[in-house]
Amino acid sequence: MVIHPFLIKFAGSVITAKDMMLKKNFLWAIQLFIIILSGCSKKTVVSSSSSEYREDLSSVRPRFEYVEPSVTPKAAPVTTPKASTAPKPDVDKPLYVNKRLETVLDTLAKHNKSIRYVNGFRIQMYVGNVRQEADDAKSYVYQAFPDLIPYVSYTQPTYRVKVGDFMYRTDAEQYLELIRERYSSAVILSDRVDIKRSLMINPTAESN
Template structure:
């Protein structure tokens, strides 16, 4: 049994050593000859002419000629030429975006609520006060039974609302700034 194991082990080692790669020093001429032959094989595989894909550069003389050429009057050319259109599809997309943006009338903003109560005359007085004191700000009167609310302004940002709020607070102490949907066109006019 031991003899059988010894024979199997020796056969295994012999086959293992026969399959291992041979190490050759890099200084030998056989290695350089084998690399040369492999390069020749690669060159034979890639015989396709790829020069058409290389970038083309102007010759040095051509480049100097273009630099030294007299400059044309470009102002007149821009004035007489029609506008450049990069892409008609892009123009169509930009037009639809523009139309969509023009159709947007409301945005999130702020209004100042100056009156809340159930007296119609007091609500009308608050509205008239706004017309007389701040003609650039539009007042809004709303009624939900039994309460009247007067809100003023179409402020796109809170800082604009704060400016008016300080002066209104003296006359209407219960005034407060509330977030609301405002008209963009009127919000732009508020200064």
């Protein structure tokens, strides 16, 4: 069998191209293997170096001696109690309540002393236009009833003579009976009376 030289040449070229592809793939595989190996070798070196490195640095380290600090206890400040300026109530004294009561009573007494007049009664014994008759009624009161005070008022043309400072109507009624023996028209009227003068009246003594 005779093979044409062209076929032989073509077959040789086909084989050569196939070999080239294999070589190229082989080179790529080798390069990839080297890259992988180099990466693993670096990690191995780092890990091995970090684990194997041992050095004693105690000789060059600075040394400090620890000294326990001495603590002296502070003395607590002495505080003296301040004297209170507020007056303390006399709780322990048994007469404390009585003193307060006396103070209140003194205040009431002073207030009562300032009140001079109260509503009371007087006896009107004369009403007229003659001044002489009004003066006679006034003189009669001084003579017959020395503990009573006569009051003469004048509103033109009338004179009025009232007598007494009675806080109670019953006291005025006892004097009214005696005054009517001479002045029958005498009557009891409400009026403002002097407290001190009313206390000086003793209707019981006059009635006896």
